Amino acid sequence: MEIIFIEGSEDTPKVQFDPSKNIFEISGRSLPEDCASFYGPILKWLDTYVASPNSSTIFEVKLEYFNTASSKMILDVLTKLEKLKEAGKGVTIHWYSHDDDEDMQEAGEEFSELVEVPFEYKVY
Amino acid sequence: MEYVFDLHKIMLSKQLVLVYEGEFTQDITKSVLSMAERNLESVGEEEGIKRKVFNVMVECLQNICKHTDIVINEQYTKDNAIFIIGKDKGDYNIISGNSIQKKNIPGLTDKLNLINSLDKDGLKSLYKEIISNTELSDKGGAGLGFVDMARKSGQKLVFSFHDVDEESAFFILKVIIGKDKEKLAI
Numbered sequence: 001m002e003i004i005f006i007e008g009s010e011d012t013p014k015v016q017f018d019p020s021k022n023i024f025e026i027s028g029r030s031l032p033e034d035c036a037s038f039y040g041p042i043l044k045w046l047d048t049y050v051a052s053p054n055s056s057t058i059f060e061v062k063l064e065y066f067n068t069a070s071s072k073m074i075l076d077v078l079t080k081l082e083k084l085k086e087a088g089k090g091v092t093i094h095w096y097s098h099d100d101d102e103d104m105q106e107a108g109e110e111f112s113e114l115v116e117v118p119f120e121y122k123v124y
Numbered sequence: 125m126e127y128v129f130d131l132h133k134i135m136l137s138k139q140l141v142l143v144y145e146g147e148f149t150q151d152i153t154k155s156v157l158s159m160a161e162r163n164l165e166s167v168g169e170e171e172g173i174k175r176k177v178f179n180v181m182v183e184c185l186q187n188i189c190k191h192t193d194i195v196i197n198e199q200y201t202k203d204n205a206i207f208i209i210g211k212d213k214g215d216y217n218i219i220s221g222n223s224i225q226k227k228n229i230p231g232l233t234d235k236l237n238l239i240n241s242l243d244k245d246g247l248k249s250l251y252k253e254i255i256s257n258t259e260l261s262d263k264g265g266a267g268l269g270f271v272d273m274a275r276k277s278g279q280k281l282v283f284s285f286h287d288v289d290e291e292s293a294f295f296i297l298k299v300i301i302g303k304d305k306e307k308l309a310i
Contacts, residue, residue, distance in 0.1 A: 010154055010158070011150070011154055031182050031186070032150075033150040033153075033186065033189065033264060034264050035260060035264060036260050036264060065175070065178060065179060065182070067182050067183065067186060068183060068265075068266045068268035068269050068271075068272045069186070069260060069264055069265055069266045069268075071255060071266065071268065071272075072258070072259075072260055072266040072268070073260075075255055075256070098171070100171055100172060101171075101172070101175060102172075103175065103176070103179070103276065110248070110251070110252060113252070114252065114255070114256055
Protein backbone atom coordinates (compact mmCIF):
# COMPACT_ATOMS: atom_id res chain seq x y z
CA MET A 1 0.00 0.00 0.00
CA GLU A 2 1.15 3.55 -0.73
CA ILE A 3 2.42 5.57 2.17
CA ILE A 4 1.35 9.11 3.05
CA PHE A 5 4.02 11.56 3.95
CA ILE A 6 3.11 15.23 4.18
CA GLU A 7 5.69 17.62 5.59
CA GLY A 8 4.24 19.99 8.21
CA SER A 9 3.91 23.72 7.62
CA GLU A 10 2.96 26.68 9.78
CA ASP A 11 -0.74 25.93 9.27
CA THR A 12 -0.86 22.26 8.30
CA PRO A 13 0.26 19.21 10.29
CA LYS A 14 2.89 16.65 9.43
CA VAL A 15 1.16 13.45 8.40
CA GLN A 16 2.92 10.13 8.18
CA PHE A 17 1.05 6.90 7.48
CA ASP A 18 3.26 3.93 6.68
CA PRO A 19 1.63 0.51 7.29
CA SER A 20 4.83 -1.44 6.49
CA LYS A 21 6.57 0.31 9.39
CA ASN A 22 3.37 0.49 11.42
CA ILE A 23 3.63 4.29 11.70
CA PHE A 24 0.46 6.37 11.82
CA GLU A 25 1.07 9.87 13.03
CA ILE A 26 -0.43 13.36 12.74
CA SER A 27 1.60 16.09 14.44
CA GLY A 28 2.14 19.83 14.60
CA ARG A 29 -0.40 22.54 13.83
CA SER A 30 -3.63 22.18 11.96
CA LEU A 31 -5.26 25.46 11.02
CA PRO A 32 -5.68 25.41 7.26
CA GLU A 33 -8.37 27.63 5.80
CA ASP A 34 -9.67 24.81 3.63
CA CYS A 35 -9.66 21.81 5.96
CA ALA A 36 -11.79 19.65 3.69
CA SER A 37 -9.22 19.64 0.90
CA PHE A 38 -6.34 18.99 3.30
CA TYR A 39 -8.05 16.09 5.10
CA GLY A 40 -9.92 14.71 2.06
CA PRO A 41 -7.02 12.60 0.74
CA ILE A 42 -6.18 11.44 4.29
CA LEU A 43 -9.73 10.19 4.83
CA LYS A 44 -9.67 8.47 1.45
CA TRP A 45 -6.37 6.78 2.28
CA LEU A 46 -7.80 5.54 5.59
CA ASP A 47 -10.80 4.02 3.78
CA THR A 48 -8.37 1.89 1.79
CA TYR A 49 -6.25 1.05 4.83
CA VAL A 50 -9.13 -0.08 7.07
CA ALA A 51 -10.22 -2.50 4.33
CA SER A 52 -6.93 -4.44 4.72
CA PRO A 53 -5.27 -3.24 7.90
CA ASN A 54 -2.36 -4.41 10.02
CA SER A 55 -3.25 -6.73 12.89
CA SER A 56 -2.67 -3.88 15.32
CA THR A 57 -2.66 -0.12 14.70
CA ILE A 58 -1.40 2.56 17.03
CA PHE A 59 -2.60 5.93 15.80
CA GLU A 60 -0.65 8.85 17.20
CA VAL A 61 -2.08 12.36 17.42
CA LYS A 62 0.52 14.87 18.56
CA LEU A 63 -1.05 18.23 17.78
CA GLU A 64 0.02 21.53 19.25
CA TYR A 65 -2.91 23.58 17.92
CA PHE A 66 -5.91 22.89 15.76
CA ASN A 67 -8.73 25.13 14.59
CA THR A 68 -12.38 24.20 14.95
CA ALA A 69 -12.73 23.22 11.29
CA SER A 70 -9.81 20.81 11.78
CA SER A 71 -11.44 19.37 14.90
CA LYS A 72 -14.38 18.30 12.76
CA MET A 73 -12.00 16.62 10.30
CA ILE A 74 -9.98 14.99 13.12
CA LEU A 75 -13.23 13.50 14.42
CA ASP A 76 -13.87 12.09 10.93
CA VAL A 77 -10.33 10.64 10.84
CA LEU A 78 -10.67 9.00 14.25
CA THR A 79 -14.13 7.68 13.40
CA LYS A 80 -12.63 5.79 10.44
CA LEU A 81 -10.56 3.81 12.95
CA GLU A 82 -13.72 2.34 14.47
CA LYS A 83 -13.78 0.01 11.45
CA LEU A 84 -10.60 -1.64 12.73
CA LYS A 85 -12.21 -2.48 16.02
CA GLU A 86 -15.31 -3.78 14.26
CA ALA A 87 -13.08 -6.06 12.17
CA GLY A 88 -11.51 -7.48 15.34
CA LYS A 89 -8.16 -5.77 14.79
CA GLY A 90 -6.17 -4.05 17.51
CA VAL A 91 -6.41 -0.28 17.52
CA THR A 92 -5.40 2.38 20.04
CA ILE A 93 -5.24 6.15 19.71
CA HIS A 94 -2.30 7.73 21.48
CA TRP A 95 -3.35 11.30 22.26
CA TYR A 96 -0.41 13.54 23.13
CA SER A 97 -0.45 16.86 24.96
CA HIS A 98 2.15 19.01 26.68
CA ASP A 99 2.11 18.37 30.41
CA ASP A 100 0.51 21.75 31.20
CA ASP A 101 -1.91 21.82 28.24
CA GLU A 102 -5.23 20.99 29.86
CA ASP A 103 -7.24 22.15 26.84
CA MET A 104 -5.48 19.64 24.56
CA GLN A 105 -5.90 16.85 27.12
CA GLU A 106 -9.60 17.74 27.42
CA ALA A 107 -9.99 17.81 23.65
CA GLY A 108 -8.66 14.24 23.56
CA GLU A 109 -11.08 13.14 26.26
CA GLU A 110 -13.96 14.64 24.30
CA PHE A 111 -12.95 12.84 21.12
CA SER A 112 -12.75 9.62 23.13
CA GLU A 113 -16.37 10.14 24.19
CA LEU A 114 -17.39 10.45 20.53
CA VAL A 115 -15.35 7.62 19.03
CA GLU A 116 -15.56 3.91 19.89
CA VAL A 117 -11.80 3.37 19.96
CA PRO A 118 -9.61 3.14 23.07
CA PHE A 119 -7.48 6.19 23.86
CA GLU A 120 -4.22 6.37 25.77
CA TYR A 121 -3.06 9.77 26.94
CA LYS A 122 0.58 10.66 26.62
CA VAL A 123 2.61 13.65 27.69
CA TYR A 124 5.46 15.05 25.61
CA MET B 125 -0.07 64.92 11.54
CA GLU B 126 -1.91 65.37 14.80
CA TYR B 127 -4.05 62.28 14.13
CA VAL B 128 -0.98 60.03 14.14
CA PHE B 129 -0.02 61.31 17.56
CA ASP B 130 -3.64 60.88 18.76
CA LEU B 131 -3.88 57.37 17.34
CA HIS B 132 -0.63 56.44 19.01
CA LYS B 133 -1.83 57.87 22.32
CA ILE B 134 -5.02 55.79 22.11
CA MET B 135 -2.98 52.69 21.36
CA LEU B 136 -0.78 53.33 24.38
CA SER B 137 -3.60 54.18 26.77
CA LYS B 138 -5.63 51.13 25.69
CA GLN B 139 -2.48 48.98 25.82
CA LEU B 140 -3.01 47.73 22.29
CA VAL B 141 -0.37 45.16 21.52
CA LEU B 142 -1.33 44.67 17.91
CA VAL B 143 -3.72 46.42 15.51
CA TYR B 144 -4.32 45.33 11.95
CA GLU B 145 -6.80 46.90 9.55
CA GLY B 146 -7.44 45.86 5.99
CA GLU B 147 -7.82 42.74 3.93
CA PHE B 148 -7.91 39.37 5.71
CA THR B 149 -6.70 36.24 3.99
CA GLN B 150 -5.12 33.01 5.21
CA ASP B 151 -1.66 34.42 4.43
CA ILE B 152 -2.37 37.55 6.45
CA THR B 153 -3.81 35.38 9.23
CA LYS B 154 -0.53 33.46 9.35
CA SER B 155 1.50 36.69 9.47
CA VAL B 156 -0.64 38.22 12.21
CA LEU B 157 -0.42 34.99 14.21
CA SER B 158 3.33 34.84 13.96
CA MET B 159 3.65 38.52 14.93
CA ALA B 160 1.43 38.03 17.98
CA GLU B 161 3.28 34.85 18.90
CA ARG B 162 6.61 36.64 18.82
CA ASN B 163 5.15 39.43 20.90
CA LEU B 164 3.81 37.06 23.59
CA GLU B 165 7.13 35.24 23.50
CA SER B 166 9.14 38.43 24.00
CA VAL B 167 7.17 39.50 27.07
CA GLY B 168 7.65 36.01 28.52
CA GLU B 169 3.94 35.23 28.69
CA GLU B 170 3.09 31.91 30.35
CA GLU B 171 2.46 28.93 28.06
CA GLY B 172 -1.17 28.36 29.00
CA ILE B 173 -2.18 31.95 28.28
CA LYS B 174 -0.17 31.99 25.06
CA ARG B 175 -1.93 28.89 23.81
CA LYS B 176 -5.39 30.24 24.64
CA VAL B 177 -4.66 33.61 23.02
CA PHE B 178 -3.33 31.83 19.93
CA ASN B 179 -6.37 29.56 19.69
CA VAL B 180 -8.86 32.39 20.02
CA MET B 181 -6.90 34.48 17.51
CA VAL B 182 -7.07 31.70 14.94
CA GLU B 183 -10.85 31.41 15.28
CA CYS B 184 -11.33 35.19 15.22
CA LEU B 185 -9.16 35.71 12.16
CA GLN B 186 -10.67 32.81 10.25
CA ASN B 187 -14.16 34.04 11.15
CA ILE B 188 -13.30 37.38 9.58
CA CYS B 189 -11.95 35.61 6.47
CA LYS B 190 -15.03 33.45 6.11
CA HIS B 191 -17.90 35.56 7.36
CA THR B 192 -17.27 39.17 6.42
CA ASP B 193 -20.20 40.00 4.16
CA ILE B 194 -19.74 41.90 0.96
CA VAL B 195 -21.06 45.30 1.78
CA ILE B 196 -21.36 48.03 -0.79
CA ASN B 197 -20.30 51.12 1.02
CA GLU B 198 -17.67 53.73 0.34
CA GLN B 199 -15.88 53.23 3.64
CA TYR B 200 -16.63 49.66 4.63
CA THR B 201 -15.94 46.87 2.20
CA LYS B 202 -14.96 43.25 2.64
CA ASP B 203 -11.39 44.46 2.95
CA ASN B 204 -11.99 46.79 5.87
CA ALA B 205 -12.00 44.52 8.86
CA ILE B 206 -10.02 45.13 12.02
CA PHE B 207 -8.22 42.84 14.42
CA ILE B 208 -6.84 44.02 17.77
CA ILE B 209 -5.04 42.48 20.70
CA GLY B 210 -5.09 44.63 23.78
CA LYS B 211 -4.15 44.19 27.42
CA ASP B 212 -6.27 45.12 30.37
CA LYS B 213 -4.85 44.56 33.86
CA GLY B 214 -3.08 41.40 32.79
CA ASP B 215 -6.02 40.09 30.76
CA TYR B 216 -5.79 39.87 27.00
CA ASN B 217 -8.62 41.24 24.88
CA ILE B 218 -8.87 39.72 21.44
CA ILE B 219 -11.11 41.92 19.33
CA SER B 220 -12.36 41.60 15.80
CA GLY B 221 -14.54 43.94 13.76
CA ASN B 222 -16.00 43.28 10.36
CA SER B 223 -18.88 44.40 8.22
CA ILE B 224 -21.96 42.23 7.89
CA GLN B 225 -25.35 42.57 6.27
CA LYS B 226 -28.01 43.73 8.70
CA LYS B 227 -30.22 40.78 7.87
CA ASN B 228 -27.63 38.53 9.54
CA ILE B 229 -27.79 40.38 12.86
CA PRO B 230 -30.70 38.43 14.44
CA GLY B 231 -29.17 35.01 13.70
CA LEU B 232 -25.78 36.09 15.00
CA THR B 233 -27.31 37.65 18.12
CA ASP B 234 -29.27 34.48 18.92
CA LYS B 235 -26.19 32.33 18.49
CA LEU B 236 -24.03 34.51 20.74
CA ASN B 237 -26.76 34.92 23.38
CA LEU B 238 -27.22 31.15 23.50
CA ILE B 239 -23.48 30.67 24.01
CA ASN B 240 -23.40 33.35 26.71
CA SER B 241 -26.30 31.67 28.54
CA LEU B 242 -24.38 28.41 28.96
CA ASP B 243 -21.96 27.38 31.70
CA LYS B 244 -18.83 25.26 31.20
CA ASP B 245 -20.72 21.96 30.91
CA GLY B 246 -23.41 23.48 28.71
CA LEU B 247 -20.74 24.74 26.30
CA LYS B 248 -19.11 21.33 26.25
CA SER B 249 -22.43 19.67 25.36
CA LEU B 250 -23.13 22.22 22.64
CA TYR B 251 -19.65 21.69 21.20
CA LYS B 252 -20.11 17.93 21.12
CA GLU B 253 -23.57 18.23 19.63
CA ILE B 254 -22.36 20.50 16.81
CA ILE B 255 -19.22 18.49 16.03
CA SER B 256 -21.14 15.20 15.81
CA ASN B 257 -24.02 16.50 13.73
CA THR B 258 -22.65 18.95 11.20
CA GLU B 259 -20.56 18.84 8.08
CA LEU B 260 -18.15 21.60 7.09
CA SER B 261 -19.99 24.44 5.37
CA ASP B 262 -19.23 25.67 1.84
CA LYS B 263 -17.04 28.28 3.45
CA GLY B 264 -15.15 25.53 5.29
CA GLY B 265 -16.38 26.36 8.78
CA ALA B 266 -17.56 23.83 11.35
CA GLY B 267 -19.93 26.25 13.13
CA LEU B 268 -17.82 25.80 16.26
CA GLY B 269 -15.78 29.01 16.32
CA PHE B 270 -17.79 31.06 18.84
CA VAL B 271 -18.38 28.05 21.12
CA ASP B 272 -14.68 27.28 21.11
CA MET B 273 -13.77 30.92 21.84
CA ALA B 274 -16.20 30.97 24.78
CA ARG B 275 -14.72 27.74 26.12
CA LYS B 276 -11.13 28.92 25.81
CA SER B 277 -12.03 32.27 27.38
CA GLY B 278 -14.17 31.00 30.26
CA GLN B 279 -15.89 34.39 30.17
CA LYS B 280 -18.86 35.83 28.31
CA LEU B 281 -18.32 36.94 24.74
CA VAL B 282 -18.78 40.70 24.40
CA PHE B 283 -20.33 41.89 21.14
CA SER B 284 -22.00 44.85 19.51
CA PHE B 285 -23.35 46.00 16.16
CA HIS B 286 -22.82 49.48 14.77
CA ASP B 287 -24.79 51.14 12.02
CA VAL B 288 -22.94 51.59 8.74
CA ASP B 289 -25.82 52.28 6.38
CA GLU B 290 -29.31 51.02 5.66
CA GLU B 291 -28.14 47.56 4.61
CA SER B 292 -25.03 46.97 6.61
CA ALA B 293 -23.54 47.04 10.07
CA PHE B 294 -20.15 46.64 11.71
CA PHE B 295 -19.91 43.64 14.04
CA ILE B 296 -17.45 43.85 16.93
CA LEU B 297 -16.55 40.86 19.08
CA LYS B 298 -14.33 40.87 22.15
CA VAL B 299 -12.98 37.71 23.73
CA ILE B 300 -11.22 37.99 27.07
CA ILE B 301 -8.41 35.66 28.07
CA GLY B 302 -7.70 36.18 31.73
CA LYS B 303 -4.95 35.01 34.00
CA ASP B 304 -7.31 34.56 36.87
CA LYS B 305 -7.69 30.78 37.16
CA GLU B 306 -10.92 31.10 39.14
CA LYS B 307 -12.49 33.24 36.46
CA LEU B 308 -11.44 30.67 33.90
CA ALA B 309 -13.24 27.95 35.79
CA ILE B 310 -16.71 29.56 35.52
